[in-house]
Amino acid sequence: MHLYARYAREQVMDRISIYRKSMDLVNALCLDRIGSFCYLLDMLSGGVHSASVEEVERVVRNLDKEGCITEIKREGVYEMCEACNGIWKRYLGLILWRFVGTSKFQIGQVKFCSTCPTGQVDLKRMAFLQKACNFLGPTNSRKVLNLTRQRLQTGRSLLTTVKPNNEDDAKGKLQDPRRGEQLDVRPLYMDVQATTPVDPRVLDKMLPYLIGSYGNPHSRTHAYGWESEAAVEKARKQVANLIGADPREIVFTSGATESNNVAIKGVSRFYKSKKRHIITSQTDLEKALTPETTLVSVMTVNNEIGVKQPIQEIGALCREKKVFFHTDAAQAVGKVPLDVNEMKIDLMSISGHKLYGPKAPRKAQYSACEFDLLISHGRSDSVSRQVKSMGSITKGIGALYIRRRPRVRIEAIQSGGGQERGMRSGTVPTPLVVGLGAACQLAQHEMEYDSKRISKLAERLIKRITSQVTHVIRNGDAEATYPGCVNLSFAYVEGESLLMALKDVALSSGSACTSASLEPSYVLRAIGTDEDLAHSSIRFGIGRFTTEEEVDYTADKCVLHVTRLREMRSVILMPYNSSL
């Protein structure tokens, strides 16, 4: 036996006996075994690129049996990566022995290095292995293997909810889909960028319109309609007030996604005969502008790292160049002061569920289609060609600000009853609109109080974490970042394993829209965070209802697990780093 292999084995056994005493053994073994295993693969072999589904399954099955990796032998030669031509060390095989058994198995031959684009497949697969390991345990092995196959074949996320067998049993209980267990406590909520809880004051304003006042606001012939219409118009005023707009400039939509679609597609379609160029990124805007440009669209506050864009400057530039300026302010409205006139914003997207307003969690899918439509009017029939293309629309509530002076024209995307001055047909949902209005009014009233508190809590969180662990990087410029979004990278820790370890805190590794994919976030890559760090970034969301205790608990748990995962990693890797 190689000397270093024996050394590694001793180290691992040592470590395990420590964990056996001090911590939840199953947890430590499952997570760290696979975590370290993934690191091993990553570090030693450059990926399991050529491993087949069967091989991966075999590994999972072997890991499932009680026992752990005790010996690692590697033989390597320097070679060129087939994809990127970079010189790297190619390992002919990674050989793992099971703890007690004599069987040995090999994980495929490696052809690509881990950093070139083709290597990314491996990152996915490894992160999956980490997820699969959460199911590990003697009773769950079949499940793991099935899921392995499923995931590898379909590429679908494992994090879909496990359906309860018995509706009554599951009532009032949270299911942890990763373990199939029922929880009797709720995790702390630290993911306010994904969505916020509905403020009780907002719900209080909405309830009457869900109970007795159910009129259609477009009904002109009776009191039910008038009552709802008045409520909708009041809400419109409340939304307008928050952003310094005129109520007539507000169009209610189903959410920021739809607002973005209406704004960008609507403007480009209306002006397509004259100009046909749209800019959706902010870097070097001045250079990117052409005489053909109709619209510039920039996010006010980014949802992953919370960076605020220089909206005022962009607005001024766009106005000067006579280009329309759209901003997706879903993460900013009600949290940072915004004024559409001061900032020269022409179109702005607002989302209800990001500012303690209501949402309807279901998503409706519309497929893109193109068809001839026969429209029957009361008096005459006409045939017109309609082009309908839509993505998925959250059936929630949002708003779009459309400037009247100088006027911005849009072509409606959705046709129908001509509500919202034809710009967004479909019955306006009174209770949701009332909720959005109430949320906006509340946000205006509470903005100063909330922002002071959120800044304080963010500082507390960062301080508590960075004072206890090193190599923590805050992503995004501290000055230009909205304090309620703290995005931290922990060097040498896989983000996914950390998220899994922090299971009693609801956190995310990026935006909810992209957390289904295991690729490092493109935003983080764009701002130049190196790949290793990007993979370990975690977003802590602090909101109106976050408490000091929650921040402390989160920070302490985070410190605990980062330290543990780093130790585990160094134990597995150290002998090889030092002896080779």
Add this chain to the structure above:
Amino acid sequence: MTSRTKALSLYKALLRESRKFSNYNFRTYALRRVKDAFRENKVVTDQSKIGELLIFGEESLKIIQRQVTVGQLYGDLPVVLEKKIEQTS
């Protein structure tokens, strides 16, 4: 009743009702917000402003009472923190 005693009894009522929120975050927020609002407005001397604030407080009290009831109708799981506090005390 002077506006001072009125404010005091309103303050007590608000705290009493806020404590009844079954949701951890709403409960802690309501308590904190009520305390901070009264602390902030302690220095107000303008009678009409005080009157306005008292009306606002009374409306808030009604909202809290209703929302406490709504929250209790469906029940809620405790958050991890509450469980911890229960176990240690």
